[in-house]
Amino acid sequence: MPIRRHIQDENSPRQGSHVKSATTTILSSNTGLTKSSNLSTVHRSNGYQNAHRKPKLKHKGEGSSALIVPNLSLPEEAGTLFSWYTQNWSDVKRNEFLHKFMLKLDPRQHYFVSSFLAARQHKDFISLLPKDISLKILHYLSVQDLLRCCMVCKTWNALANNNDLWKYKCETVKMEVPVSDQPEWKKLYKDNKYLRVNWNSAKCKITDFKGHSDSVICVIFDHLHLASGSLDKTIRVWNLKTGKCQHVLKGHVKGVWCLNFFTHNLLVSGSYDGTIRVWNLRTGKCNKTIIAHDGPIWALARHNEVLVTVSQDKTAKVWDINRCLHLNSLLGHTAAIFAVDMSEDGHLVITGSADKSVKIWNIETGRCLRWISVSQTTSIMSVSYSQGHLACSYGETICVYKVEGPTRLIKKYLDIVNEHQKRIECLKLGILDKEKGEGIIVSAGKDGAVKYWDIQKDKSIQTFVGHRGREVNAIYFDELRIASAAHDNKIRIWDFNV
Known part of the structure; x- marks a missing residue:
């Protein structure tokens, strides 16, 4: 193969000066050696320290240069060859030598050379x-x-x-x-x-809120406050961070069964006495009282200024809570309505009744859009809606439906071993990915257990027991924590942001 003489010609005027300037070698004074014209002697006496480094030229004065010989351990012939390569040969001869030399290398040595060159070319x-x-x-x-x-x-x-x-x-x-x-x-x-x-x-921080003198029936919280309603006819408002009671709201003549925050400073409550009350959390006073139903109010749900309440009187009523104005009544259930929820946009109302069915309503027209016969044996105790999915409970069973498009049962948790052994009182559904159908459920019941479910799995992920076996009446949860209220007169917070 012909050699490409792309660096310089042998007869280049630079060649003579290059050879002349490289004929003398100066060694470091620390080695105790003097100048020598015989490079092979230097190689034998000192050896080489690094076979991969090029010799460094040190300029001393105008137009003069000297070569600092590396300290390498090589045979005498190799040192002589290295001296010829670095001192006497032109660039053309070096290229010819390297070309023939590379052809003689085996694959292992080729790999070594390529790896070395790759490392030298690296730039951060x-x-x-x-x-x-x-x-x-x-x-x-x-x-x-x-x-x-x-x-x-x-x-x-x-x-x-x-x-x-x-x-x-x-x-x-x-x-x-x-x-x-x-x-x-x-x-x-x-x-x-x-x-x-x-x-x-189940890694969490546990905080107990104590103060009620009777069973706690309902609980809800926002990022600042936690509110709880009890059979002792009072509502207590707690500081969520410190756990201290800030207000004791009195006015209902019977137990408080449901709560919802209207604003950060306004709280709505529904009671066994059939009334709705709006409370000012700054003053601790009742601002408004609405005589709403002919029987106990079991549950309520809110979206913006629209409030829906359900009662023992078999009706669900829609209110403009800002004006305390009755907007509509949802009629059709044949027994008491125990549970209610609303869609994220506020257009749909979902109710669960003792007539063993779940109904989905258009809130504006009051018309029943869908009727689901869930149970054949017992009442629907709880419903929860999230992103086109509906979860409901009856007895010890949880059912999950997809209700966007044709209604379809996608999951059913029965009273199997190590799950709820007594009636489920309440549950909450949260869909994490609507397209993939991923979501979680938190449920609680008379067996005193709070359970955490993945709707794509057949068994619960975790079970939380913190009320000494007493039945849990209500739960509420968000991304960070679960709050449970029970017959032991206390509220427990399970905070997972630790």
Whole structure:
């Protein structure tokens, strides 16, 4: 194969000066050696330290140069060859030698040479590029790769921990943990990641709220307050963080069976006495009282200013709670209505009755859109609607339906071993992914157990027992915690954001 003489010609005027300048070698004074014209002697006496480094030229004065010979351990012939290569040969001769030399190498040596050259050609472009461009590149990496980048070097660590970069990562997932005013996005991403792990492993902080003198029948909370209603005819409002009771609301003449926050400072309650009351949480006083039903009010649901209440009198009534105005009555159940819920947009009302059926209503027209015969034996005690899915309970059984389009039963949990052994009093459904049908259910009943379910699995994931075997009357949950109210006169909070 012909050699391409692309570097310089042998007769180039640069050739003579190159050879002349390389004929003298100066050794470091630390070695105790002097100048020598015989490079092979130097190689024998000192050896080479690094076979892969090129000799360094050290300039001393104008127009003069000297070669610092590396300290390598090579045979005398090899040292002589190295001297010829570095001192005497032109670039053309070096190329011819390397060409013939490379043809003699075996695959293992080829691999060594290629690996060495690849390492010499490596550039840390992330550190060399402007910060904005480096961050733009890193934001395409997965979270796992970003965490690996943190271990490369200090520069990569600083870039991979950039707060704006982790803010982008948080925007790509559903954030369930609360975001502060000055968030540390990497920590928030981590907390959000481990939140669902804590739910599945039952890792939580437990807080008990005590103060009622009789069974607690209902419970609800927002990000500031928790409210509970009891058979002692009172409503207690608690600070959710400290657990201290802030208000004791008195006015109902019988037990309080349902609650809902209207605003952060207004609370709506429904009672066994058939009335609805609106309470001011700043003053602790009742602002409005509505005589709503001819029997006990068992449950209520709210969307914006629209409130729906259900009663022993077999009716569900729709109210404009802001004006305390009765808008409509939903008639059709043939027995007491024990449960109610509303769709996310407020257009649908779902009711469960002692007539063993669930009905879905158009809230504006009052017309029943769908009737589902759920049970053949006993009353529907609880209903919960989420993103086109409906969960309801009767006896020790939970049923999950998909009600967008044709009604279809997609899951049924029976009274199997290690599940609810007594009647389920309440449940809440939360759909996480509507298209994939992923979601969770929290249920509680007379057996004193609070259970956490994945609707795609056949058994409950976790069971929480915290009321000494007393029946649990009500539950409420969000992304962070579960609140349960029971016959032992207390409320227990299970907080998974730990």
